[in-house]
Amino acid sequence: MAEKFLMPKLSPTMEEGQISRWVINEGDDFSAGDTLAEVDTDKATMEMTALTGGTLLKVIKPAGSTAALGETIAITGKKGEDITALLAEASSNGSEKKAPAEPKEPAPVAAAAVASTAEVSAPVATSTSKAGNGRVIVSPIAARMAADNGVDLRAVIGSGPNGRIIKRDIEAALAGGGSSGSGRVAFTPSTVVGASAYNDEPTSQMRRVIASRLAESIGPVPTFYLTTEIEMDNALDLRRAINASVPDEQKISVNDIIVKVAALSLVKHPYVNASYQGDKIRFYEQPDIGIAVAIDEGLITPVVRGANLKGFVEIGAEIRDLAAKARSKKLLPEEYTGATFSISNLGMFGIKEFTAIINPPEAGILAVGNAVPTAVVREGAVVVRNIMNVTMSCDHRVIDGATGAKFLQTFKQMLEQPAMMLV
């Protein structure tokens, strides 16, 4: 029997997904476990696999289109099955999303008998049946009738208060084969603003999440910034020494050293490896450091866990692997969630100093600039040293000025005197 294939939940925070490509084509057979499509979620591109075998009869959401969780994206079944009814539902489903409410007054319904389906035609409704959070509002009996009769509530426009789908709406849907879509005109807003033209591109899932997370941070998180200069010559010597002794594929970066040093410092400063959670402060036992990785569409922070216990080579290999996955959008949710602290390094872009925005619920993020050969005075003489500026953004609800400063002190000391890592 033909079935609707619904948009699955592929990440913990996903509310809708964009089909990035269909792996199989209409008419193709597939078995359980086969990948049908790749879906761009808020964090990564996920493979959408089939739970049972069948044939892809119809693609409803072509590549590039977006579907909410649970929305029909395809119809599957056996070759040659009649899918007209399912298509009708699915198409109303689609038009509902595209057509905003008509801005006219509802037709009077006072004379309509409550139980009469004939007079209560659905298009009189002015509001969509979804609450602001995307939830469908539906009366219990209407929900049950819809379930019993296979009516997709997303395809029904509610005529009750706040767009509540009520019994008569389902009755109308059952009687009239769908209560929405017919005769509705897509609303085209005027786009002329001054003289300039512009192109609208749909906001990607990732960009939306970045926006909401960062706004969330700068809003409720009282942030302050601490900057310090670090003389990196010894750390650079260390890196040279190690890289001279390992094969090419194991060579380490300055950043790998910074990650380990940060992890070691976090262990010594529990208030920095913590999270403000309203009624409690959560202290993490392990430093799990999110490494900001720039990718084409934005950034993502894969997590290096427990770097305090790992060697430089191991850390370096891990970061390379995670970054590669991030760029190909293959990161698994558990690889990019649950960091306890973050590091953003823009040194490779020639950035000398900057501030980064905390990724809640973490309490801090370290913004690392590039190490610049600088003339400094040492023991009365002007000498050249590689100076790196780091700025830590601190959530003041957990980290106080002195707490943050002490953390940076430890961090600085270990980088300037790498032997301190062994102490």
Added chain:
Amino acid sequence: MAVLTIRDALNEALREEILRDENVFVMGEEVAEYDGAYKVTRGLWKEFGDKRVVDTPITELGFAAVGVGAAMAGLRPVIEFMTWNFSILASDQIINHAAKMLYMSGGQFKVPIVFRGPNGSAFQVSSQHSQALEAFYANFPGLKVVMPSTAADAKGLLKSSIRDDNPVIFLEQERMYGLKGEVPEGDDFIIPLGLADIKREGTDCTIVARSMTVPLALQAAEKIQAEFDVSVEVVDPRTIKPLDIDTIVGSVQKTNRLVIAEESHEFASVGAEITYQVMDRAFDHLDAPIKRVSTAETPMPYAKNLEAAALPSVEKIIAAVKDVCYL
């Protein structure tokens, strides 16, 4: 069938039960020589004398207690409160004694007593004489609570209450004493406690009404039928405790919409209890949130217009029905 007022139907019930059982007696203020403050006991003292129809001092706590003790020792007292407002003075005996005696004596002492009288508002008698106390008494295990709305129900339910072995709170309504209705004849006519009655059949919306709101709900139903072609079912639980929730749920399963009309105050009312039970038993059948029409959260005002504004009315019930029917 005879056509009787509710007052005379109650009088018949008392008379028949006094004749039927020598342990039945009626006690209260002005019930005997004066013929009853609202004439429910008219003629009984002349017919049966001091032993069976007993005037009391104005001593509600005292005569309620005498009733409780007499019932424990085997009599079947019918205690009249001139109005239920005065029962609050006697509520220690009703709640702390009558309601608990069976339980705290481990089932040894039953208290077959009826407390009865007019409940709710009357005609501009203001704050201390207009209270509807069904929710108050229904909250206590050990009591049955009965509220008739027609002459036949009044007679049949009062006879059942007198024959019941439990304390029964029998709530009449002063505004309704003169309402006439057909009453089956014969001493054997009784209506069992705990059975609701569908006063009007309908398909689109259920109104649960009791006592004074039953005639209001019936009027509202007719108007809604005429104006909107909406068919309203009116269910009268008749007994508040034990509540015939099955009949109410059955009706809601049919109509998917429920309005509760009641004379008591809104907060923690019997309507609130019915709302919960319907939600619990028939959630999947509801097409709209349940609406209540209750008395305003205020002591009863005296002024005629304010009193009317505080009380349930046909118009308020119609508005609630329109609400739940999305009209």
Added chain:
Amino acid sequence: MPKTATSTKKVSAKAGLNGSAAKTTQSVKANGSSADDGSYFDLELAKAEYAARRDSQLRSIKTIDKKLLREMLYQMVLGRRFEEKCAEVYRMGKIGGFCHLYIGQEAIAIGSMMALEPSDMVITAYRDHVQAMVKGLSPESVLAELYGKEGGCVKGKGGSMHMFSQEHQFYGGHGIVGGQIGVGTGLGYAAKYKATGQVVLCFFGEAAVNQGIFHESLNMAQLWKLPVIYICENNHYGMGTSQERAMSIRNIAKKAESYGMANEFVDGMDVMAVREATLRAIDRARNESMPTLLEVRAYRYMGHSMSDPGNYRTRDEIARYQERDPILLFKDTLKAAKVLSDKEFDKIEQEAAAAVERAVEFAENSPYPSESELLTDVLV
């Protein structure tokens, strides 16, 4: 016409505790120091009265069946030992909730109730263990009730304050101060209505006299001529508040005059005085269908309940009352009248101790009530 106690004729008007009850209300002195003020200072007067009636009491006691006298003493001792055991096991956590003990007041229950016929009705307040046993409930069923066990007289549903027995016409222990005065009046109403010939003994403490139900009940009982004997157990303290601090007119017996009701003051430490006064009231109830109010002054040795710190009175005050302990006085009388010997007393003590031990064993071994009992007996 209401009568007052006959026993007062033998003492001087000045010393007569209830003498003023026979007079008019004007005789009450405002300063509270008069002989009838109900305070602890009338102890000396009580002693004088007791001494004055002792000879006649010794003579009359010889006319009473020795078995009855022995049973009276046994019930007093049993009540005492039972309540002492309650205090002991309460402190061990065997008894929950409130627990009001009767120690010191035994002469009232025994003196009055053992003058009744078995079919007569008794109703009392929450200090009800001893009344229940005197009415015929077994110590086992009372203690098991205190333990909250299935073998309790009300199946563990009532506890200390709610002992009942239909079989023994014991209409309960009631927990609302004064509530049972009205219910007891109703019991009398039923007895009269059905002409059963029963009388009702209705016990309450002196603090209940301040409740409206006391006055409402006495009014109706006298108005309707009900066979009810109202026994006010005046132990001087309503919980921790002394009668002096709570009652404008402390002569409680006299309050019956407001309703034209017969009344007597009785020495509640003297079981024979209680018995005689009750017999007079029973006669009035049974043969004239008229009520009586008896004010019986006793003293509660223990706190109001087990949770009473007792800081409203002194050890000395308690000790002075204990000199007139009702069991000591009764033993003294029985011995002086040569009714019972020391040997007999010892035997009674042993029997009572054994009965209490049996009760403990029964209560300990009785199972807790089945959970299915929770919802039974709510309605018939």
